[in-house]
Amino acid sequence: EAQVTQNPRYLITVTGKKLTVTCSQNMNHEYMSWYRQDPGLGLRQIYYSMNVEVTDKGDVPEGYKVSRKEKRNFPLILESPSPNQTSLYFCASSATGLSNQPQHFGDGTRLSIL
Amino acid sequence: ILNVEQSPQSLHVQEGDSTNFTCSFPSSNFYALHWYRWETAKSPEALFVMTLNGDEKKKGRISATLNTKEGYSYLYIKGSQPEDSATYLCAFPSPHNAGNMLTFGGGTRLMVKP
Numbered sequence: 001e002a003q004v005t006q007n008p009r010y011l012i013t014v015t016g017k018k019l020t021v022t023c024s025q026n027m028n029h030e031y032m033s034w035y036r037q038d039p040g041l042g043l044r045q046i047y048y049s050m051n052v053e054v055t056d057k058g059d060v061p062e063g064y065k066v067s068r069k070e071k072r073n074f075p076l077i078l079e080s081p082s083p084n085q086t087s088l089y090f091c092a093s094s095a096t097g098l099s100n101q102p103q104h105f106g107d108g109t110r111l112s113i114l
Numbered sequence: 115i116l117n118v119e120q121s122p123q124s125l126h127v128q129e130g131d132s133t134n135f136t137c138s139f140p141s142s143n144f145y146a147l148h149w150y151r152w153e154t155a156k157s158p159e160a161l162f163v164m165t166l167n168g169d170e171k172k173k174g175r176i177s178a179t180l181n182t183k184e185g186y187s188y189l190y191i192k193g194s195q196p197e198d199s200a201t202y203l204c205a206f207p208s209p210h211n212a213g214n215m216l217t218f219g220g221g222t223r224l225m226v227k228p
Contacts, residue, residue, distance in 0.1 A: 004157075033215070040220075042218045043203070043216075045217075048215055090158070094214050096214075099145040100146045101163070101214055102148065102163050103148070103158075103160065104160070105158045105159070106157060107157050
């Protein structure tokens with residue numbers, strides 16, 4: 001089954017404790033991205049990757065890192081999480097980085113930073 | 115940051131009613147317009163990607179139209195059913211890069227009463 005898989009689905013942690021949210025897709029997609037969803041602010045893009053070893057900042061990259069060492073994986077790293085990073089996070093992928101490609105979303109990761 | 119607006123924010127209809135809502139976006143530098151359906155506790159799911167002025171797309175009882183010159187798209191649902199209850203999102207690819215970086219509208223939350 002074609003899918004985007006995120007882990008963990010839920011995490012409660014404390015300020016400053018490094019964490020990684022993994023994202024993996026099995027569709028051989030070139031393009032992957034991370035979004036965060038906050039009430040009243042909608043879905044906002046954090047980082048995206050056009051292909052292996054190519055990443056770039058989205059609208060709200062502060063406090064996040066990403067890497068794209070393999071085509072299928074695009075982990076989101078919070079080196080020193082803070083409470084303002086409490087949010088619902090989605091990973092998404094599309095076949096290419098062209099704007100006419102629909103994006104396929106993972107099931108989301110709900111992070112709470114205390 | 116792009117201005118992508120959706121109206122209304124929420125809509126309550128009776129089962130069997132037909133309904134429509136609007137997405138407005140910048141009319142300059144148009145690449146594509148995406149529509150997604152997002153059910154509670156699930157991930158957003160692509161409905162349509164529209165690229166041409168005057169485009170009309172249909173999927174079952176849901177259809178969408180596009181006017182790139184005036185910067186709006188309508189989503190129509192014919193004969194609404196309770197399972198249509200969801201948030202409907204439109205998204206506009208950012209013109210300042212070649213990637214599929216989407217700016218999302220705030221969504222229209224549709225609730226269909228049996």
